[in-house]
Amino acid sequence: MSLTLSDPSLLREAACVGGTWIAAEGRDATEVRNPSTGALIGKMPELTQAEVTAAIEAAEAAQKAWAARTALERADILMEWFRLMMANQEDLGRILTAEQGKPLAEAKGEIAYGASFIRWFAEEARRMYGEIIPGHQPDKRLLVMRQPIGVVAAITPWNFPNAMITRKAGPALAAGCAMVLKPAEQTPFSAVALAILAERAGIPAGLFSVVTGDGPTVGKVMTDSPVVRKLTFTGSTEVGAILYAQCAPTIKKLGLELGGNAPFIVFDDADVDAAVEGAVIAKFRNNGQTCVCANRIYVQSGVYDAFAEKLAAKIATLKTGDGFEDGVTFGPLIDEDGLAKVEDHVADAKAKGAKVILGGARHERGGTFYQPTILTDVTSDMKVTTEETFGPVAPLFRFESEAEVIKAANDTEFGLASYIYASDMARIFRVSEALEYGMVGVNTGLVSTTEAPFGGVKSSGLGREGSRHGLDDFTELKYVCLGGI
Numbered sequence: 001m002s003l004t005l006s007d008p009s010l011l012r013e014a015a016c017v018g019g020t021w022i023a024a025e026g027r028d029a030t031e032v033r034n035p036s037t038g039a040l041i042g043k044m045p046e047l048t049q050a051e052v053t054a055a056i057e058a059a060e061a062a063q064k065a066w067a068a069r070t071a072l073e074r075a076d077i078l079m080e081w082f083r084l085m086m087a088n089q090e091d092l093g094r095i096l097t098a099e100q101g102k103p104l105a106e107a108k109g110e111i112a113y114g115a116s117f118i119r120w121f122a123e124e125a126r127r128m129y130g131e132i133i134p135g136h137q138p139d140k141r142l143l144v145m146r147q148p149i150g151v152v153a154a155i156t157p158w159n160f161p162n163a164m165i166t167r168k169a170g171p172a173l174a175a176g177c178a179m180v181l182k183p184a185e186q187t188p189f190s191a192v193a194l195a196i197l198a199e200r201a202g203i204p205a206g207l208f209s210v211v212t213g214d215g216p217t218v219g220k221v222m223t224d225s226p227v228v229r230k231l232t233f234t235g236s237t238e239v240g241a242i243l244y245a246q247c248a249p250t251i252k253k254l255g256l257e258l259g260g261n262a263p264f265i266v267f268d269d270a271d272v273d274a275a276v277e278g279a280v281i282a283k284f285r286n287n288g289q290t291c292v293c294a295n296r297i298y299v300q301s302g303v304y305d306a307f308a309e310k311l312a313a314k315i316a317t318l319k320t321g322d323g324f325e326d327g328v329t330f331g332p333l334i335d336e337d338g339l340a341k342v343e344d345h346v347a348d349a350k351a352k353g354a355k356v357i358l359g360g361a362r363h364e365r366g367g368t369f370y371q372p373t374i375l376t377d378v379t380s381d382m383k384v385t386t387e388e389t390f391g392p393v394a395p396l397f398r399f400e401s402e403a404e405v406i407k408a409a410n411d412t413e414f415g416l417a418s419y420i421y422a423s424d425m426a427r428i429f430r431v432s433e434a435l436e437y438g439m440v441g442v443n444t445g446l447v448s449t450t451e452a453p454f455g456g457v458k459s460s461g462l463g464r465e466g467s468r469h470g471l472d473d474f475t476e477l478k479y480v481c482l483g484g485i
């Protein structure tokens with residue numbers, strides 16, 4: 001392994017099942033490679049169904065004692081986990097860049113963002129308040145308490161190998177639940193490093209297991225288990241729908257953070273320079289590989305040409321390369337499939353009349369690198385309109401009226417993030433209310449933060465993560481009717 005870490009023990013080729021480490025060596029294992037260089041980082045074991053079941057049983061055994069502790073005790077341990085994440089930010093960032101490809105500065109930013117969920121929910125743990133409702137009869141008092149839902153299974157994607165885990169584990173453990181996590185096969189080492197730090201922070205064995213292996217196999221064990229009371233998943237809508245169906249027989253609670261197709265709307269009265277800055281973040285963060293990435297950029301005709309020119313000029317100054325090199329803004333795409341989709345979308349747009357004003361081809365570095373690309377004269381019959389490109393391609397649509405752009409923006413099965421740039425306050429309100437999305441960024445390209453509820457409507461998912469609402473999803477309400485008073 002060529003990855004240099006100040007604490008090399010954070011890179012462990014083993015899964016964590018109820019406090020027992022199961023090494024990859026000497027058994028069926030999956031190779032994990034650096035998407036930038038193709039170099040082997042290490043291997044992770046493919047757990048058997050019995051081993052995944054053992055993790056679920058260990059979670060069940062650990063959960064009750066954890067829930068019985070005071071909220072302050074749980075909060076203190078979570079705070080220690082947060083502290084260890086920040087103390088190891090550099091190493092966690094390096095592991096993340098190696099397996100995911102994003103630039104090191106962005107990876108370290110993700111570690112801070114990921115850690116913020118642990119801190120936030122450690123704080124929220126102490127505010128898991130119930131209610132007393134005035135009784136419906138003179139001798140009755142109605143109490144409502146919030147209790148942890150129990151054992152939670154989590155399945156996470158490769159685009160945020162740290163933060164998509166902590167956004168789930170933070171509220172789950174804060175509420176008094178136990179979690180069995182299956183990370184993406186491309187990025188398991190970030191998850192394992194979190195489990196190592198959880199152990200060091202004093203999180204009891206069994207409360208946070210990391211199980212690795214084939215997604216459908218592990219997922220089926222999780223969804224079939226009656227012990228698992230909630231499944232929380234971030235990934236594609238396609239897999240989300242499969243898991244939703246698999247959870248039906250055992251009536252599990254579900255948290256689903258699925259695909260998006262975010263519109264980014266620039267009106268004539270917008271500050272165009274600010275809109276360009278926002279588009280760079282909303283479109284190109286993580287090389288376009290986030291579910292809140294601007295997928296369709298609608299620009300009103302009065303500022304269309306100026307916006308296109310300024311965006312192209314700005315993007316042309318940014319460097320594509322290996323995430324460990326200085327000054328790099330764009331890393332590689334995660335894999336060949338990701339690259340093929342981007343190529344297909346650009347070819348389809350070109351064939352249907354779009355113009356390429358920047359990029360439009362594979363990057364000279366080879367591998368899965370692709371040039372940051374800007375397309376103009378884009379129309380609604382192109383694949384970039386209806387499918388999530390998940391790459392560094394900015395398609396610019398021209399529009400005339402507010403009503404027209406609202407209709408176009410909402411014309412999708414997805415409803416996760418949306419963005420508008422405008423200065424007229426009445427318009428900002430009108431459009432924010434009319435957009436059928438879970439989140440609206442106004443004059444900003446970045447909406448995700450631990451304090452706010454993240455989530456979508458329509459095929460983009462169920463539930464919210466982050467904010468005080470994020471804790472609700474890991475609790476059940478219990479009503480106690482006190483009579484004879």
Ligand code: ADP
Pocket residue numbers: 155156157158182183184185214215216217218219220234235236237239240242243
């Ligand atoms: P992406 O296209 O971003 O890789 P996926 O939805 O395919 O998104 O994957 C997200 C996560 O879901 C990964 O951890 C993957 O292993 C897992 N996964 C994929 N298919 C299934 C399945 N049938 N059951 C359970 N998990 C799955």
